[in-house]
Amino acid sequence: MARFGMVIDTVRCVGCMDCVAACAVENDVPAGLCRDWITTETSGTFPALRTEIRSERCNHCDRPPCVTCCPTGASHVEPLGRVVLVAKEKCIGCKACLASCPYDARFIHPEGYADKCTFCLHRVTRGLDPACVAVCPTRCMHFGDLDDPSSEVSRLLRERPHHALLPEAGTGPRIFYLT
């Protein structure tokens, strides 16, 4: 069974926010809300400073706390690609999943249900990349099966140094940043 993930090259990312705009349009995300966003982190001590620009979203964790805390089963792991999704017709809007996510990747849709990145599964099932990956002008985003050793994402993770966000939280994030 596939295990979808994303690999993002922070050396190439310029923070143009095309991924954010593409997601909003593709998924009809209401104004003022976002399923993905740009984070800029500057670390070090002057003059030895380093800036990393990252396109961030739900990490579709291997051990998703948002799924285990959900009282109705609305938050679930989809068999296809083990993507974490929300069945909006089952969601009661209790917000436990928002509180359980160490990445604060979820929000409440104006219709009352918890919402977040879906890896554009509706596109992936048609053989397309997620909208954010498809529009990236620097081609810094890569999507694929982390369990397939021949996939581009697996190759990049073998060949390039990388990190995930908050691995110490123990949720098993599946978005990796090349450095």
Place this chain on the structure above:
Amino acid sequence: MSEWTTTRANPLVDPALHVWGWEIPVYLFLGGLVAGMMAISGWFLFADRHRRTDSVAHLLPGLGLALLSLGMLALFLDLEHRACAWRLYTTFQPASPMSWGAWILLLVYPALAAAALLGLTPALRRRLPALAGLADRLRADARRVRAVAAANLALGGLLGIYTGVLLSTLAARPLWNSALLGPLFLVSGLSSAAALVHLVARDRAESELLARADNRFLLVELAILALYLAGLVTSTRVHAEAAALLLGGPWTAVFWTGVVGLGIVLPLAVQTLAVAHRIRHTAVAPLLVLGGGVLLRIVFVYAGQASRWPPA
């Protein structure tokens, strides 16, 4: 050193999580209070106090039903997708404390109703003869009475612990990430219920009995709070930073003055003197305990949401 900026500005999440407002502390307090009332009801049923007309055993289950319904209303008001609330009862999710809570609450109502039936007052018996007949049939069999008592004790314990476990399993908020939160909320609920009985009991011996019990609950609550803070401070950096919210950070004054000082230490001192017959029993100590119980939930719900893992 690290500087971090984001383009994300989602309501309820940014700049810091604030998904739960007044409704959740109110629900957690009322849930804990009713849990304590059920435990005391169970104890009184085992002690046959429901047969005495002046006992508070007549009042507790009915009042518990009303207070729990108020708490459930607060919880319902907090939901963002209220039309789907019935979905809670179409499934059981064993890993979700909220799912456990939903089903526990469903069992709590009949247990409380049975205890209310056993403690039906003479006035209500006259007004509601059908219920009086049912109550007599229930009272006639000692095994049934013991079963109702045991159910109230057990479900009261489960309900009280669940209100703390609900928060403690949300590991993304380090202030909540302690297994001691369940016992803390349980003993706080027991203390609040004991204070309520101390306040409303007409029988002086009963009032004094619960004041003595409350003193023990307050001592245990203090000990659990100390262990809880020690556990956080000696844990990882994120947990120590979360504890700092209560140890020098923005929630320090309200926690130490309101929850610990006015909500536990002062009523403990007043009630210790009262049960030693050095001063008169007044409403001051139990009211302070009840206020402290509300404040404990407010501090934990709000400060917990302010605690977080570092951005990356």
